[in-house]
Amino acid sequence: xxxxxxxAATSPxxxxxxxxxTRVIGFLVFTEIVYGILRAFYGPIVSxxxxxxxxxxxxxxxxxxxxxxxxxxxxxxxxxxxxxRGHKRVLIWTTSLTALGSWILVFAPSFSTFLIxxxxxxxxxxxxxxxxxxxxxxxxxxxxxxxxxxxAAGILVSVFYVxxxxxxxxxxxxxxxxxxxxxxxxxxxxxxxxxxxxxFGIESDESTAAGARLDRVGLGLLTASLAAFMTGMVFxxxxxxxxxxxxxxxxxxxxxxxxxxxxxxxxxxxxxDVRLLKIRAQWPVQLAALLFGIALLxxxxxxxxxxxxxxDITGYGLGTGAGFVSVGIATHVIFIAxxxxxxxxxxxxxxxxxxVVIAAFVGAVGFGLWVPFHSLPGQALVNLAIxxxxxxxxxxxxxxLAAMAAPSNRTGFxxxxxxxxxxxxxxxxxxxxxxxxxxxxSLDGLDKGYAPFSGYLTVWSTSTAAALLAxxxxxxxxxxxxxxxxxxxxx
Numbered sequence: 113x114x115x116x117x118x119x120a121a122t123s124p125x126x127x128x129x130x131x132x133x134t135r136v137i138g139f140l141v142f143t144e145i146v147y148g149i150l151r152a153f154y155g156p157i158v159s160x161x162x163x164x165x166x167x168x169x170x171x172x173x174x175x176x177x178x179x180x181x182x183x184x185x186x187x188x189x190x191x192x193x194x195x196x197r198g199h200k201r202v203l204i205w206t207t208s209l210t211a212l213g214s215w216i217l218v219f220a221p222s223f224s225t226f227l228i229x230x231x232x233x234x235x236x237x238x239x240x241x242x243x244x245x246x247x248x249x250x251x252x253x254x255x256x257x258x259x260x261x262x263x264a265a266g267i268l269v270s271v272f273y274v275x276x277x278x279x280x281x282x283x284x285x286x287x288x289x290x291x292x293x294x295x296x297x298x299x300x301x302x303x304x305x306x307x308x309x310x311x312f313g314i315e316s317d318e319s320t321a322a323g324a325r326l327d328r329v330g331l332g333l334l335t336a337s338l339a340a341f342m343t344g345m346v347f348x349x350x351x352x353x354x355x356x357x358x359x360x361x362x363x364x365x366x367x368x369x370x371x372x373x374x375x376x377x378x379x380x381x382x383x384x385d386v387r388l389l390k391i392r393a394q395w396p397v398q399l400a401a402l403l404f405g406i407a408l409l410x411x412x413x414x415x416x417x418x419x420x421x422x423x424d425i426t427g428y429g430l431g432t433g434a435g436f437v438s439v440g441i442a443t444h445v446i447f448i449a450x451x452x453x454x455x456x457x458x459x460x461x462x463x464x465x466x467x468v469v470i471a472a473f474v475g476a477v478g479f480g481l482w483v484p485f486h487s488l489p490g491q492a493l494v495n496l497a498i499x500x501x502x503x504x505x506x507x508x509x510x511x512x513l514a515a516m517a518a519p520s521n522r523t524g525f526x527x528x529x530x531x532x533x534x535x536x537x538x539x540x541x542x543x544x545x546x547x548x549x550x551x552x553x554s555l556d557g558l559d560k561g562y563a564p565f566s567g568y569l570t571v572w573s574t575s576t577a578a579a580l581l582a583x584x585x586x587x588x589x590x591x592x593x594x595x596x597x598x599x600x601x602x603x
Contacts, residue, residue: 137264139313140243143207144268146299146306147236148275149282150214152445153299156284156437157292158416164292165223174546175230176413177345180405180539181338183234184532188383189331190238191245191528196326199246200314202238207307209235214300218293236303237535241527243268244511246314263456269508270449273500277442284438330383333372338539341365345543353547385525393517394526396588398533400472401510403582405534407479407575408503410541414549414571415440417563419492428565430489444496451504458505465589468509472583475502479579482572502579513589537578545571 154161158172186206194202209232216229247264279299286295344361351358376382389395419437421429430436451471459467478499485491511527518526548570549563 136246136314137267139309140246140268141271142309142313143203143239143243143306144272145275146302147239148272148445149279149302150210150233150236150299151272152276152279152441153283155412155416155441156280156434157287157295158413159420160287160292160434161226165220165226167223172413172417174346174543175227176409176542177342177539177546178227178231179234180409180535180542181234181342182231183237183535184539185331185335185338186235187238187241187528187532187535188334189326190235191241191525191532192381192383193326194242194245194528195522195525199242200310202242203310203314204307206235206238206242207303207310209233211300211303211307214296214303218296218300234535237531238528240268240272241511241531244515244527265512266452266456266508269452269504273445273448273452273504276445280438280441280445284434287434325381327376327379327381327383330372330376330379333368333375334383337365337368337372338536339365340368342539342543345547348547384529385522388518388522388526391517392588392590394514396585397510397513397517398529399585400468400506400582401530401533402537403578403585404472404475404503404506404510405537406541407475407537407578407582408499409534409538410545410578411479411571411575413542414545414563414568415492415496417549418486418568419489421563426565428486428568430492432489436489440492440496443493444500447497447500448504448507451501451506452508453504455505455508459509463591464509464513465586465591468506468513468589469583469586471502471505471509472579472586473502475499475506476576476579476583478502479572480576483569483576486568486572506582541574541578545574 162172186209190202190206193205213229213232213235216232217226220226220229244265282298283295286298340361344358344365347358347361348355373386376384376386389398416437418428419430419432419440420434422431423429424431455467455471458470461467462470475498478495478497478501481491481495481498485495510530514526514530545567549567
C-alpha cells in the first residue's frame with residue numbers, strides 16, 4: 113500500500129507546483145486548440161462528405177460510432193500507459209495516430225478507407241484526460257491542488273470548445289472555395305504540428321509506476337465486447353430490428369463483461385480497476401460520464417443533418433446550409449466555454465457536488481427543449497446554448513472529481529475513465545441513433561438520404577433521459593467531494 117507520505121515523496125515541492133503548471137499549460141492549450149478544431153471541422157460539411165463518398169447523411173453516424181468505439185479503447189489503454197510509461201510519451205503516440213488518421217481522410221476514396229481514418233482520429237480523445245493527469249501531478253504538494261486542478265481543467269475545456277468555433281466556421285466558409293481533399297488537409301496539418309509541439313514543449317520528468325504492466329487480457333476481453341456490440345448494431349441496421357444475429361451479438365457483448373469483471377478484480381494492474389469503481393466518490397462520476405456521453409455525443413450528427421434537411425421536401429428540418437451549422441456549433445461551444453469557466457466559481461459558492469448536479473439538469477433541459485421547439489433556427493440556437501452551459505460544466509468537473517477520488521498512482525486511469533465512459537456512451541448512442549434515423553417512419557423514399565422525423569424525436573428524448581439520469585447519479589456523490597483529498601492510498 114502506498115501511503116500519502118510515500119506519494120508525496122515523488123511529487124514536486126509545493127513551491128514548484130504553480131510555476132511548473134504555468135510553464136506547461138501553454139503547450140497543453142495548443143493541443144486543446146487543435147483538438148477543438150478537429151472535433152468541429154467535419155460537422156458543417158457532413159452532407160458534403162456524404163455526397164463525396166456517395167452515402168446517405170444518416171450513414172455518417174457510423175463514422176462517429178467507429179471513432180467513439182476506438183476512442184474508448186484508446187483512452188483506457190493509453191491512460192493506463194500514461195501512468196506506466198509517462199504522459200508525454202503517450203501524448204506523442206496519440207497525436208501521431210490522430211495525424212495519421214486525418215491524413216487518411218484527405219486521400220480516402222471510399223466509405224471503408226474514410227472509416228479507418230476517422231476511427232484512428234479517436235486517439236485525440238486521450239489528450240484531455242492525460243493533460244489533466246499531468247496537471248494534477250504537477251500541483252501535488254500544493255495546499256490548493258484540487259482548486260488549481262479545477263481551474264486548469266476549466267481553462268483547457270473552455271479553450272477546446274472555443275477553438276471548435278474556428279473549426280466549424282472555417283470549414284463552413286471554405287467548403288465552396290476549394291476542393292474537399294484540400295479542405296480536409298487543414299486539420300491534418302494542424303494535427304501534425306501538434307506532434308512537434310508536444311515533442312519539444314513538454315518535459316519528461318514525471319514519475320511512472322515502476323514494474324507496472326498493461327493488462328493485455330483485460331484489453332482483449334473489452335475489445336471483444338465492444339466489437340461484438342458494434343457488429344451486432346451493424347446487423348440490426350442492415351437486417352432490421354428483428355435481426356436474430358444482431359441481437360445475439362449484442363447479448364454476447366454483455367455476456368463477455370461478466371468474465372471481464374471477474375478477471376479484472378483479481379489483477380494487481382487491471383485495464384479497468386473495478387475495485388476503484390466501488391469507491392463511493394468514484395462510481396457516480398464514471399456513470400454520469402457514460403450517460404452524458406450518450407446525450408451529448410449521440411446528438412451531434414443528428415443536429416448537423418436535421419439543420420440541413422429541407423422542410424419543403426420532408427415536412428420537417430431547418431432547411432439551412434453549412435453556414436448555419438457553423439453558427440450553431442459556435443453558439444453551442446461559446447456556452448460550453450462559459451459553463452466550463454464558471455464551474456470553479458460556482459463550485460466554491462455551492463460546493464462541487466451541488467454544482468455538478470445542477471449542471472447535469474441544465475443540460476437535460478436543453479436537450480428536452482428540442483422536443484417541442486425544433487421548427488425555427490432561433491429555437492435551435494436557444495436549445496444549443498442551454499445544453500452548452502450544462503455540458504461545459506460537466507466536462508470540466510468530471511475528470512477532476514475522478515482524480516480527487518483516486519489514489520495517487522491511479523489519477524491517469526481515473527481521469528481517462530471519464531473520457532472512456534463518455535466515448536463508450538457516444539459509441540452506443542451513435543450506433544443506436546444511426547438505426548433509428550434509418551428506420552422506416554413518416555418519410556417515404558429513404559433512398560434519397562433523409563431520416564424519419566420519428567428518429568429525431570427518439571434522439572432528443574433519449575438524450576434528455578440520459579442527462580437526467582446523469583444528474584441523479586451525481587446526487588449519490590458523498591459530501592466529502594467538497595473537501596480536500598478524498599483518496600490517497602493505493603486500492
